[in-house]
Amino acid sequence: MQRFDVIVIGSGAFGSSTAFHLAKQGKSVALLDKADIASQTSPRAAGLTGHLRQTEAMTRLSTEALRKIERFSDETGEPIEFYQPGSMSCARRLEDVAVIRERVALGQRLGLSAELISPEEARAKNPFLETKGILAVSYMKRDAYLEPAQLPLGYARAAEKLGAVLMPNTRVLEIVVENGSATRVVTKSRRIRRRCDRGCSWRMGSSRCGSGRCAGPRRANAPSTDDHDASCGGEVQPADDTNS
Template identity: 45%
Template sequence: MINKADVVVIGSGGLGAATAYYLAKRGGLTVALLDKHDIGSQTSPRAAGMVSCVRKGDLMIKLIKDACRKIESFTEETGQPLDWVHSGSLKIARRPQDADVIAADLQRGKRMGLDVEQVSPDAACRLNPFLKSSGVVAALRIGDDRYFDPAQIAIGFARGAEAKGAILLPKTDVTEVSIEGDKVTGIQTTKGPIQAPVVVDAAGAWTRQVAEASDIHVPLVPTRQQLIVTEALEGARADLPMVRIMDAAVYIRPCQGGFLWGVYEEDPRFFNMKVLGPAFDVRDMPLDVDVLRRAAEEVKAQLPFLLTAKTREFRGGIPTMTADGHHILGPAPAVKGFFFASGCNVAGLSISPTIGESLAAWIVDGQLPIDLSPMSPARFSNKNWSDEQLQRDAAWQYRHFYGAV
């Protein structure tokens, strides 16, 4: 155990581990990466590992494009393995109003330099024969999209950070961020205090809990996300494009000779981490397979195999959702040295390389190479959401991640 550091990063998921890596890469800083559980063990390895490049705004497309480049060079950069496949994807509309969204996505994607093309329903089915054309109104092929093994990102960045001098402290629970006046002075942990002028709250599902222990409010809500990995299926190949059905918010991607699939449900379950208690581990999160059974029934005309494929793995994580669908990244407005890297909105792991590098630059240089003000915690300064309103807005963002009307 150490008693002093230049920067403490709380939480070793994708965002926290990437931030620690890029801080350590700068050199000359003592960086400590803490986690109340094992390093990289909570929500990140339970994610889908899908990279979606056509997003609702230009900023996210820029960030995702940069993240794609970093995913391609991950092993060369960090010295750690990362299995990824450049498969492309198909975004599917079943309603006329969602076809209009696809048309807008096509124009935005072209303007931002993405490999996008509107294809016929039959052409989409030829690209991925597990998709059927019944009920399909429009389809968008996105050539830039890819997927990766989610279990490798966080632990890879953490090990890469350690190789560059960062100190990893697993099973170290932070009880408070110490603040004197308006400045961070360190943290209190179950293993003793650590002095530090900069603390990054990247605690994932526990982000709000860490912040509120120091009287800092951050409006995000931990949300259950579930997915299934099927047994191997004849004809399934790693290079088949991923499929996203907009209005049902169902997604599939190849995985281990079968498919990984899940849904952003309309009425997600939210969690209060304080109520779950200090010993709670994401692997113990209560799952509900009926949610996925209903989703499979909803898309049976387009993805009939979901009703019959045998389950190899059923797992879930707890991503954090915000009311406006944007990450929470950067300094807390009223406390010098307190930074956030959270509010992933089910898109944290795929963008974590770019977020980590940007936040490291913000901490060390005091400025960013790109304007991330839409993600700043300061945007909440004049708003006071009740938990009920926050959950309503977060649920809407969750269900409408694919831009369905």
């Protein structure tokens, strides 16, 4: 049996990162995915990671995301391969020139390596670029690209090393909310014995805990169902139809 402080549903970049950072803080974590761990990150994504966004808040967030990539191996102990050739944005319409200039000004104000370059300089960096009609070009020296699947895979592996439990091919059926808080996650393939806040335990399908000191929500006892408890410390055990 296993008990979890936190259950993370979905093992993409956000889910795996969440599991890793919580495990790093000493939390007991379960990372669930309906498919294999980290398998649903799109292989068609370009993996471009740029600094500049439409707002200052989003630009700061994107900048921190890139820093996380740069520090990924040091932080997680997992390998990652990425490249930082920089990126360019081109404006071919007058109304887009102002957008380019505003974003460069924002980047420079935040201390980023943002600059305006000429179409000829852009062509020198990318010989395939057709410069006819280009009115403005921005260049971000440290923008990067990478294979996106490396991030969730690396975070998941690092989380597992810290004690997180990975549960691939585990489909979530329901998130149970009690008193305004998500307390349990119902999935296929396993059962659970849940501890209440008084330290007693009760079976799925019962209306009260074993001691009779507290009441849990009434639920039908369905075969081949897991009930993972996030906030109260659930104990997960393999499904056993003889105990249904």
